Amino acid sequence: MYPESIYIASAEPRAGSLIIAIGFMEMLKGHYNRVAFFRPIIPDGEERDSDIDFMLRHFDLDIPYEACCGFTVSEYTKAYADDNEEDLYEALIHRVSQLHKAYDFVLIEGYPRNIFASIFDFDINLKIARNLGTILVPVLNAKGKSSDKILNQIQIISEAIHSEGCTHLAIFVNRCDQEILDNIKNRISAVQKDEQIYLLPELKELDTPTLDEVIKLLQAEMIMGNPEQRQHLVYGNKIAAMGVENYLSHINNGDLVIVPGDRIAIIIASLLSYYAKNHPNIAGMILSGGITPSNAIMKLLEDFGETAVPVLTVKSDSYQTAIALEKVTANIAAENTRKITLAKGLFDAAIDKIKIGERFRSSSKEMVTPMMFQYRLFERARSKRQKIVLPESTDERILRATEILIQRDIVHIILLGDRKRIEHQSIQMGLDITKAEIIDPHDSDLIENFSQTFYTMRKEKGLTLDAARDAMIHPNYFATMMVYEGVADGMVSGATHTTTDTVRPALQIIKTQPDISIVSSVFFMCLDTRVLVYGDCAINLDPTAQELAQIAISSADTASKFGIEPRVAMLSYSTGSSGKGPEVDKVREATHLAQSLRPDLLIEGPIQYDAAIDEKVAKKKLPDSKVAGRATVFVFPDLNTGNNTYKAVQRSTGALAIGPVLQGLRLPVNDLSRGCLVDDIVNTVAITAIQAQQEDKQ
Known part of the structure; x- marks a missing residue:
């Protein structure tokens, strides 16, 4: 992250x-x-x-x-x-x-x-x-x-x-x-x-267990020794099942000796070996069988002092104890300096x-994965919750998305439609959307004010007041006017309406941003480890060079708003100066226009897709380019190319495609595909909320 x-x-x-x-x-x-x-x-x-x-x-x-x-x-x-x-x-x-x-x-x-x-x-x-x-x-x-x-x-x-x-x-x-x-x-x-x-x-x-790890595994009691000795290393273990003479020749430095608690001779011999100069220093003794020496022997052992061999007691017999010791694993503890x-x-x-x-x-x-990108969308959206209006409240996908958006507290939702019908449908679906605001345009006090405003806007175009009132009954017009008047911060539509039904009211009421002559769209293409921006893949059929330059600038600004460093590739069937023809000439002209309008942006074109995305190809075709091989924003020359490419990438790679996201409008309105999924709606609403936050800043 x-x-x-x-x-x-x-x-x-x-x-x-x-x-x-x-x-x-x-x-x-x-x-x-x-x-x-x-x-x-x-x-x-x-x-x-x-x-x-x-x-x-x-x-x-x-x-x-x-x-x-x-x-x-x-x-x-x-x-x-x-x-x-x-x-x-x-x-x-x-x-x-x-x-x-x-x-x-x-x-x-x-x-x-x-x-x-x-x-x-x-x-x-x-x-x-x-x-x-x-x-x-x-x-x-x-x-x-x-x-x-x-x-x-x-x-x-x-x-x-x-x-x-x-x-x-x-x-x-x-x-x-x-x-x-x-x-x-x-x-x-x-x-x-x-x-x-x-x-x-x-x-x-480092791969040798300590006495402390043995104590914990065996649940042993330490009856002799000091806390520092618990960190001594245990290199092996021996069962003392022989006489003292043979026993002493079989033990090594760092051994943990397992001996029944009544084998006093072995216990004392072990202590003597510990102090003798030419005999092994064992790591400790485990007295098995739950047997401890008599008080007299214990007092004798204690006279050796705290630095003597550590002595543990366990309830299991010697064989069971030896088997259990095989399961001891070496770790590094904070105490073991x-x-x-x-x-x-x-x-x-x-x-x-x-x-x-x-x-x-x-x-x-x-690196940005699809999940990371979605997570950031939601976090940014909920950082300053916006009111987003959804005019298609009878669609089941819209209602399911509404519940998710409310439960996750991402935005405030306004649904347009008949309250009783919406509430009844949501109950039938087992949804809880009680926190959503519901407005019926037919019964709203807002409709007359909206009609008057729309009439004032469009009367010079021949719009009558009655026609303005008829328009405001349409949920998309009503919702767009809510955004214009500040009743809502953004609108998302298109699950049941066409793109034209969504965009036309926005163009008539909200209009485009200053210095932007065209409304366009982008898709956020969430690949395995990065997010790319594709534009325009949904709105403009065959943009001119001037329009293509505007699309490139809008797409770069959109990328920047969502934390993606814009490096813009103006796509064509040829790279650099190699190709000729009206289509590549259009892209070349659009590149020059975009570069002159926004010299602060990195814009390369015309460039082929492989040279834009693959560093190896870029080194051969455009070795000195700051965009080639590292492009993050891909501007397609026409709708046919863009729409087919985004769908091909989406279906062949499993990429998450979020969009279309509209750009160029003064206030945020976004379109959905009529084949959208619930997740698509949730993501688009979050994007719309972030766009609204940006408008607030401006």
């Missing part, structure tokens, strides 16, 4: 994404005052997520725990099963958006892949990162893998990220075996171009901070 965020995601289990997150957080805290940490999906359970808890405690982040997490695994899997993923993504966008309002940077760590069923894959993190519009940092687990397999995985991940439309900052390959580390580095250096790939060696200490120091050192040694900073700045081009 914002370039001020990074999304770290493990591509496979046990890859060590927390280590990478620690390294990045250390860097970010050195550059930003307020940094937030967020996890879109966390494990089920009542306990706090360990990674969130670590970040909050170790880095002393000023953010409540609840603001750091999105959904649990169960909530996500249910949304996936119910085909409601879009609702979940929208909620995640909202939560991250709220963090960006309060913090300078948001560091995001992806879901722990190993807790999902096999039907889920790394692409979940890709989808979340794409919808959040953040820069991705994938983390691979290289432990036990050959150089060939690691390099293949790097290539697969890079291709997956590219195909999903994400931007990635760098790939981290963690837990590399020392013996193949140099070989991988050399092979990567030979093929590496713009990619930043960082290799981190396996450190046994040694592991934290190792993790930070590992990260710092692996990366080039200057290079990664430069890559971040160059990668920080904003």
Whole structure:
């Protein structure tokens, strides 16, 4: 959603994404005052997520725990099963958006892949990162893998990220075996171009559990030792089921010894070994079977002092305890300063901070997904709620859209029509539209004033007062006059009326903006990772060069109003000076006119579609252009080309097409397609509200 965020995601289990997150957080805290940490999906359970808890405690982040997490695994899997993923993504966008309002940077760590069923894959993190519009940092687990397999995985991940439309900052390959580390580095250096790939060696200490983790898993009681010893590393475990002499030859440094509580000789021998210079220092003892030594033995053990070997007790027997210990996983806790120091050192040694900073700045081009664009529309619309009038209240789609707009508190809705009929129809449909204002033009006190105003406007054109009154009974004329008189802030029609029925009243009553001679339209084409503006695809059949220039300027201004940097491509069947003929000449003339009228805009033409959108093609055809390959506004030479192109792109790519959005009018009136869906109506109403906000500013 914002370039001020990074999304770290493990591509496979046990890859060590927390280590990478620690390294990045250390860097970010050195550059930003307020940094937030967020996890879109966390494990089920009542306990706090360990990674969130670590970040909050170790880095002393000023953010409540609840603001750091999105959904649990169960909530996500249910949304996936119910085909409601879009609702979940929208909620995640909202939560991250709220963090960006309060913090300078948001560091995001992806879901722990190993807790999902096999039907889920790394692409979940890709989808979340794409919808959040953040820069991705994938983390691979290289432990036990050959150089060939690691390099293949790097290539697969890079291709997956590219195909999903994400931007990635760098790939981290963690837990590399020392013996193949140099070989991988050399092979990567030979093929590496713009990619930043960082290799981190396996450190046994970071993958080794602490005594504290053992205590928590076994629900053990520590009857001897001190709190600091809970952070000692446990490298292995041994069951003491032999005599003292053989036992001492089988233990190693860092072992956790499992021994029944009544094997006093083993217990004392373990303590002696701990203090002896040439014998192993075990990590601790677990007294199994729920048996503890007698008071006399305990007093003897206590005489060794708090620094003696830690002693735990559990109720399970030695075999059950050993089986349970196999399930202990190594984590990094806020208390374990040694592991934290190792993790930070590992990260710092692996990366080039200057290079990664430069890559971040160059990668920080904003990505906009359809869901992000819709979310922003709704947020902007509700920031200053406008009154939007909908004259086609008998259409079921209009009523359903009305309920959505009211429930989400996006705008204030005015419906035109018979109150009893509208209320009865909505009840039959199971809708609650009680918060909508309903006005019947036939019974309204406004109709006479509107008729007089319209008559005054058009009497020189031959309009009579009776004809003006007849016109005002038509819902589109009445609604347009409501906008003109300020009773409503905008109007949306076209679900049951033609485009002419919507546009004609607007041209007669509201009229065009100063310096704009033509009303035109655009579609917002929401592709996977960006939003493009297409104009004109709905209104003008075959515009002249002068009209085409006006359409280009209006389309650029519309794009700018909705947060899209306008780079205008005047489309034709040829690029630059290569083509000749009346059609390409018209586009060339329109380009020159638009450039002279608005020298502040980036306008290129004539240009073919492929050169306008594809950077590789642009480098060949127009290498010096600031628009070619990066166009955001596409102006078609005629309605035939524009309408067919937008529908072809929409149907072949699955793009969300929002529109047509009318432009050039003094006040906002927008047209719907008669085949529109409920979502189309909701989006168009939100756009109309934002246009009304812009008019308020002016």
